[in-house]
Amino acid sequence: MTGLTPYLAPALFLGFAGFRLALSSGARSDPVQRYICGFAAFSGLALLVNAPASLALLEPLVPTEPVIWFTRALKAYALTWLALLAVVLISARAATRGPRVRRQHQAALLFQAVAAALFVAADVRVTDEAVVIDGDTWLFLLYTALFVAYGSYCLMLLCAALTRHASGVGPGRVRTGLRILTLAVAVGVVWTSWGLTDIASVLESGRQPLGEHPVATVLSAITAALVLCGSTITLWGGPLTAPVRWLRARRRFRALEPLWRALHRALPEIALAADPARRNPELRTAEFALYRRIIEIHDGQLALRPHLDPAVPKLVAEAAARGATGGGAATIEAARIAVALDNRRLGVVPGANTTGSDTGTDAGTENGPGPGGEDGRSTVEAEVGWLVAVTEEFVSSPLVAEVREQARARTGTGTATAP
Incomplete structure (x- = not known):
């Protein structure tokens, strides 16, 4: 040799x-x-x-x-x-x-x-x-x-x-x-x-x-x-795996893009960065960019609280009972966000006209349940997984689209637009 x-x-x-x-x-x-x-x-x-x-x-x-x-x-x-x-x-x-x-x-x-x-x-x-x-x-x-x-x-x-x-x-x-x-x-x-x-x-x-x-x-x-x-x-688990963590963080950053973009379009003030529309953060800063995106999504959810429709969980359950696919916690949360975005755009505040006793749901509830603890977000990893699941339902769930239409019909505001 x-x-x-x-x-x-x-x-x-x-x-x-x-x-x-x-x-x-x-x-x-x-x-x-x-x-x-x-x-x-x-x-x-x-x-x-x-x-x-x-x-x-x-x-x-x-x-x-x-x-x-x-x-x-x-x-x-x-x-x-x-x-x-x-x-x-x-x-x-x-x-x-x-x-x-x-x-x-x-x-x-x-x-x-x-x-x-x-x-x-x-x-x-x-x-x-x-x-x-x-x-x-x-x-x-x-x-x-x-x-x-x-x-x-x-x-x-x-x-x-x-x-x-x-x-x-x-x-x-x-x-x-x-x-x-x-x-x-x-x-x-x-x-x-x-x-x-x-x-x-x-x-x-x-x-x-x-x-x-x-x-x-x-x-x-x-x-x-x-x-x-x-x-x-x-x-x-330390420096040797850093590149793997960075790549995974960037993939998840992109996976949250549709939900974040819909919230940012309605609420530009949630952006914490000077260039909020950037879709490809540098590899070394991908983890920080992901954490920032999570914070921005939560800020958007908080800003939508007055526009949450307390009837959404019930509408999701009814649609699921009729045979529509989905109906889990992520589907409910995606539907709540989608309906709240419609209501904000149209100036509808459901809590002003609808009581919780009519629907069995409190209009002031902040977010739906998720995996990993009482609120489903006991760790950052669980939180990211939860929001990715919500984003997937928000983008592609027929049940979410159906609930949006029903919510619009209930408020008498016509047909909902795509998120």
Whole structure:
């Protein structure tokens, strides 16, 4: 594999380690952050050194044989950090965690010492394209198998800890992050186990390809990406999702356009901006523009209160009983606004001639019910959803059009015009 592709995984690992360290102020007090950063940093460094271009660059300065051993040692040390992370996740109390951490460090040191001894005893020589075993081939095979076994042990230990930890976490981003990390560990097991192909190569030809295998490079990049996603998922609700929020806010801003425009045409004073007719706010200001539009719509509804017809809910119910589609809360609110706009344009004030006892509805009611609480607007999200539903009914509901006609007939003012 040539070019910059072998540097993708180390860039992801090292960039992630730097990002987490900066975010957690060095991660000195949090062992979870420290071990995750350690794994990412040492994995990235190992892959960086083992890239073909890096080996070629180091060849005039350092013998390649120690570099090959050094990259394997770095990978093993990176996997040791994952085993330490598993210990932290399993051991909630620091009193029981300390001895387990020490035992894990001792096991790691023992592995590194045995691996180094096997590598030296195998008498490895590096050519331009391969690692050649001039000494005992079986010692080198044992060295490779030991590395694969140690790496798989560390990863499986973490996989068990993550699965156990996720079972005690409720639904949400944290559990999703743990599951993504579990998937990263599973891919990491395959990546580490790919070293078994080196054993097959040595048995067949007595040599091992130099550098990272193309498949191993891809697996390392996938592992790095999954670790990055799983470890940062709790941040996705913040700056990382801002563009999505902006796009959604702009779509909803446009969705409220018909209702807002009808109110603004009748009541220009509700506009809070110098350019109220602008239909496409800038992406970064879309959320603010949406909030402003909601306020303007509410101001319009308040200004229409004297013109609300208390008979509208009853007319909607009667029309729905006759088989007309709709009749829900959003339909009633849309009909109230549509009829009130007609009444304002014609100077009709229903409350001056009609009492609430005639219709069973109070003419002074501000707005109809909506979703999410007593007034349906316990959150901004619920409020936007409510107004979008009202706008859709206001624009396209045949029942709203029918109620407008009936309201006009009741007041004797003729045929209503389109909103």
